[in-house]
Amino acid sequence: MKKNLLFLILLCFPVILFAQQDAWVYFKDKQDVATKIADPISILTQKAIDRKNKHNVVIDARDVPVNETYISQLKAASGISVFAKSKWFNAIHVRGSQTDITNLQSTFTFVDHIEFADRSLNVTKNMKQKQQSKFKEALTTFNYGSAANQIQMIKGEQLHVANYTGTGMTMAVIDAGFPNVNTMTSFQRLRNANNILGTYDFVERDVDVYTNTTSNHGTLVLSTIAGYMENEFVGTAPDASYYLFITEDAPSENPVEESYWVEAAERADSLGVDVINTSLGYTTYDNVNYSYTNADMNGNTAYITKGANIAFEKGMLLVNSAGNSGSASWGIVGAPADAAGVLSIGAVKSDGTYAAFSSRGSNAQPSHKPDVMAQGQFSAVITEADIITTSSGTSFSSPIMAGSVICLWQALPDKTNAEIMQLIRESASQYTTPDYFLGFGIPNFQVALNTALSVESEFNDQEINVFPNPVKDLVYFKLPSNENGVTVNVFSMLGKHLLSTLVTPSNNQIEVSSLSKGMYVVQLQSANISKTIKIIKQ
Structure with a gap:
C-alpha cells in the first residue's frame, strides 16, 4: 500500500511541478542610490569597504540593496511566490504560473524585464531588443545653460x-x-x-x-x-x-x-x-x-x-x-x-x-x-x-x-x-x-x-594589458602566456550589466561600438586573474 501511494504521488507530482514556472524579475531602478553610495557604511560592513578600497574595487549601484517595497508588492501579487533576491542583478527569483509571472510586466511599472528559467518561454525578439537597449543607456547629461x-x-x-x-x-x-x-x-x-x-x-x-x-x-x-x-x-x-x-x-x-x-x-x-x-x-x-x-x-x-x-x-x-x-x-x-x-x-x-x-x-x-x-x-x-x-x-x-x-x-x-x-x-x-x-x-x-586610466589599464604586475583606453570600437586584450581564456564582463558606472564574453589568445577583442560615450567598469575573471578596471568609450 505504501508503494502504491508513493507511485501515485510520483504520477501526480510532475503535473503540479511543471504548472509552476521559475523566473527572474529584473527591476528598473533602486532607491536612493547616490545617497547610499556616498555613505557606503549604510550598505556594506567596514571590512567590505576596506577590502574594496584595498583592491580598487568600485562601490557602485550593484552594492545597493534591492528595493524592498518592490519585493513586497510582488509578494502580494496573485499566484506569485518570491524565493530569493540579488542586489548585483537588481532582481528577484519568483515562482508561479507562466500567465501570472508574465502579468507582472504589465501590472508593475518598476519591472524592467522577465527571464524564465525555461528559456523556450522567453520571447527572443523582445530579449534581443532589451539587450540592444542596454547599450543605449543614457549617462549623466545636463543642460548647463548660462554656465x-x-x-x-x-x-x-x-x-x-x-x-x-x-x-x-x-x-x-x-x-x-x-x-x-x-x-x-x-x-x-x-x-x-x-x-x-x-x-x-x-x-x-x-x-x-x-x-x-x-x-x-x-x-x-x-x-x-x-x-x-x-x-x-x-x-x-x-x-x-x-x-x-x-x-x-x-x-x-x-x-x-x-x-x-x-x-x-x-x-x-x-x-x-x-x-x-x-x-x-x-x-x-x-x-x-x-x-x-x-x-x-x-x-x-x-x-x-x-x-x-x-x-x-x-x-x-x-x-x-x-x-x-x-x-x-x-x-x-x-x-x-x-x-x-x-x-x-x-x-x-x-x-x-x-x-x-x-x-x-x-x-x-x-x-x-x-x-x-x-x-x-x-x-x-x-x-x-x-x-x-x-x-x-x-x-x-x-x-x-x-x-x-x-x-x-x-x-x-x-x-x-x-x-x-x-x-x-x-x-x-x-x-x-x-x-x-x-x-x-x-x-x-x-x-x-x-591619461590616468591609460596608465591604470596597464597593470603593474604585467599580467594582462587592455588597450586602447580610451576606445572607439574595439578593445583588445593581451593575455599572459599561461592564460587560455578570461571572462570579460562590462558594466555601466551605475552597475548595469551590459556585456559578457570570453576572451582568448586567438579571439582577443570585443566590440564596444554600440556603447554610448562615457565611463565603464570592466571585470576580468579566470582561474588565475581577477581584475577590475575602468575604460572610457569615445
Missing part, C-alpha cells in the same frame, strides 16, 4: 558624462557670507540630497552662515560649484557634499582672518574633507605694519600659507584663487595661493585669453604660479536673490576649477592630492611652456582622466 562655457572650457562636463558629479566627495568652501543658501531654489537640489553637511562662522562663533548681510561672496562662489537650475545653470560638482565656513571679516582686513582660516582648515581635516576651495587672498592690511611685501609671497612666510602647506601634508587638496591684482601695483599671486601645496587658479576671459586683473606669478614663489586657469571674467553666478548673472574675479575661476577637481578625484580615488594636481597641470594647454600670466594654461579634465 556652459565655463565648464566646457576645462572639459569638466566630460566627467559628468562619465557619472562623476562629485557624489561621495566632500568639499569645504571657506569664504565670506552665504546669505539665503538655505532657502534659494538654486540650492534646493543640494539641500534635498542633504549635501550641506555642516556650517560654521569662525568670525562670529556661530553655526549661522546664512544671515550674514555684510557679504554675499560665499553664495556667489558656491553657486559656480553646487548651484542647479534645471536647463538654466549647473555647477561643476552638483552632487558633492559641502561644509560652509566663514573666515572672512568683510568690513576690515586684519591678519586674524588668516587664523580663522587655519582653524577652519583644521576642522575640515578632522571632518574628512577632500578638497578646500578658498576664494580669498591676503597681501596688505588696514594696519600697514601688518602688510606683506612681494618678497614675502615665497610660499612659506604668511601664516595662512604655512597653514595651507600643513593642510596639504594632511592629504587635502587646496584650490585657491590667485588674486585680482594683475593690473594693480601689487601684481602677483597672494597668500595662501603662493604655497607650493596649493593649486592656485588664475582667470581667463570666455575665449580663453588672459584676464588683465588676474594676479601673476613671480620667481619669489617655490613652485610655478599660477598653476592653471579657468574662466573668471564674466563668469556665470547665481545671486542671493536666485538670479543668474555674471561676475568677474579669480574668486569664481577657483570654485569652477575646484568642482571639476573633486569630480576627477572621485573618478581616481586611489590618487593622492599631489598626483591629482599634477595630472591637472600636465593636461593644461601650455604645460611644456608655462609663464607667469597663464601658468600651465587651461586644463583639460578629459585628458587628465584619460
